[in-house]
Amino acid sequence: MRTLLLGANGQLGRTFLDQGELAARGELLAASRDGVLVDGSRGEVADLSVPESLPALLDRVQPDVIVNTAAYTAVDRAEQEESLASRVNGEAVGALGQWAAAHGALVIHYSTDYVFDGGQSQPYEVDARTAPLGAYGRSKLAGEKALRDSGADHLIFRTAWVYAAHGHNFLRTMLRLGAEREELRVVADQHGAPTDTSLIVDASLAALDHWLAAGSVERRALRGTHHLVASGATTWHGFASAIFAQAVSRGLLARAPRVLPIATTDYPTPAQRPAWSLLDNQAFQRRFAFALPDWREGLDKVMAGLARSTPTAG
Ligand SMILES: NC(=O)C1=CN([C@@H]2O[C@H](COP(=O)(O)OP(=O)(O)OC[C@H]3O[C@@H](n4cnc5c(N)ncnc54)[C@H](OP(=O)(O)O)[C@@H]3O)[C@@H](O)[C@H]2O)C=CC1
Ligand SMILES: Cc1cn([C@H]2C[C@H](O)[C@@H](COP(=O)(O)OP(=O)(O)O[C@H]3O[C@@H](C)C(=O)[C@@H](O)[C@H]3O)O2)c(=O)[nH]c1=O
Ligand SMILES: [Mg+2]
Numbered sequence: 487m488r489t490l491l492l493g494a495n496g497q498l499g500r501t502f503l504d505q506g507e508l509a510a511r512g513e514l515l516a517a518s519r520d521g522v523l524v525d526g527s528r529g530e531v532a533d534l535s536v537p538e539s540l541p542a543l544l545d546r547v548q549p550d551v552i553v554n555t556a557a558y559t560a561v562d563r564a565e566q567e568e569s570l571a572s573r574v575n576g577e578a579v580g581a582l583g584q585w586a587a588a589h590g591a592l593v594i595h596y597s598t599d600y601v602f603d604g605g606q607s608q609p610y611e612v613d614a615r616t617a618p619l620g621a622y623g624r625s626k627l628a629g630e631k632a633l634r635d636s637g638a639d640h641l642i643f644r645t646a647w648v649y650a651a652h653g654h655n656f657l658r659t660m661l662r663l664g665a666e667r668e669e670l671r672v673v674a675d676q677h678g679a680p681t682d683t684s685l686i687v688d689a690s691l692a693a694l695d696h697w698l699a700a701g702s703v704e705r706r707a708l709r710g711t712h713h714l715v716a717s718g719a720t721t722w723h724g725f726a727s728a729i730f731a732q733a734v735s736r737g738l739l740a741r742a743p744r745v746l747p748i749a750t751t752d753y754p755t756p757a758q759r760p761a762w763s764l765l766d767n768q769a770f771q772r773r774f775a776f777a778l779p780d781w782r783e784g785l786d787k788v789m790a791g792l793a794r795s796t797p798t799a800g
């Protein structure tokens with residue numbers, strides 16, 4: 487089995503590489519926008535802002551599985567750059583699907599809670615009505631549709647509130663701001679489940695193994711969209727508070743800032759975010775026989791990893 491990993495320098499892409507299991511399952515080629523990987527080594531070049539460049543790469547690599555973790559993820563900036571966001575998150579995904587359909591490859595792709603408007607008050611099921619509030623969500627929804635319409639074998643995993651010890655994410659923003667400021671104001675009326683990249687990688691591999699072992703009838707049931715998020719629920723304020731509690735107890739911060747709960751209306755941003763981002767992950771757990779633990783377990787592991795690799799605060 488030959489796998490092509492796109493977006494290898496992103497939060498999720500890096501965890502796929504670090505974790506090592508994709509490489510253990512066969513041959514693994516990693517691609518980034520310019521072909522340079524975070525460790526300085528050379529990988530493949532895959533620029534998703536130029537969708538028409540992708541077939542030549544795929545023809546050369548001939549992957550059996552394409553794992554697409556590349557995406558335009560700047561939620562606020564997307565409001566100003568919607569055409570770029572929709573090329574990367576929409577058209578490029580369609581191009582991957584078209585190649586995969588013609589060559590019998592499987593596409594594993596990631597989408598987001600931001601395809602929903604957040605108007606619900608119970609976890610979203612996979613077939614709930616989508617209605618993105620902003621350009622990022624629209625572009626991701628376009629990618630889902632393009633992949634489905636391509637006719638390729640595919641697994642789309644909608645996840646949410648993704649973080650890791652590396653990369654751009656809310657946890658790292660909080661640790662940086664918390665070291666600088668006495669007080670932070672964080673929205674307490676957006677609800678979701680923070681999901682660490684290790685969980686996404688482990689769950690994706692479990693799903694891939696299921697797929698590889700399945701016959702054509704079972705594959706028809708597996709093919710499609712799934713909700714892959716940690717269990718439990720919190721708010722960004724709750725997540726921030728949990729991050730600081732851990733940071734202090736693990737010696738990463740000498741003291742926690744005050745974290746004031748605020749309303750979304752008191753934190754104006756260019757893009758509107760869903761108030762309710764919880765995705766129902768029960769079907770994923772049943773279908774792939776994989777347990778998705780509470781978000782606090784993931785936070786615990788990520789903070790333990792950070793504490794191991796960081797000198798303690800004075
Ligand atoms: N982050 C989150 O909270 C969530 C993410 N998701 C989805 O999960 C997936 C993984 O996200 P995550 O790892 O967090 O995202 P990151 O932003 O950490 O990583 C995305 C990667 O894609 C790369 N990229 C951006 N534009 C291009 C391009 N034109 N060509 C090639 N590569 C490009 C980025 O490169 P560079 O850094 O150079 O721009 C980056 O390395 C995405 O599909 C995302 O939409 C879903 C829900 C939540
Ligand atoms: C830094 C900061 C943010 N916030 C708010 C803004 C926002 O509502 C919330 C989270 O901020 P972020 O900018 O990290 O969130 P955002 O970039 O919107 O995160 C999203 O990214 C995309 C890619 C996804 O797919 C989503 O699942 C989600 O994870 O916290 C505060 O209230 N106080 C603060 O000090
Ligand atoms: Mg962000």
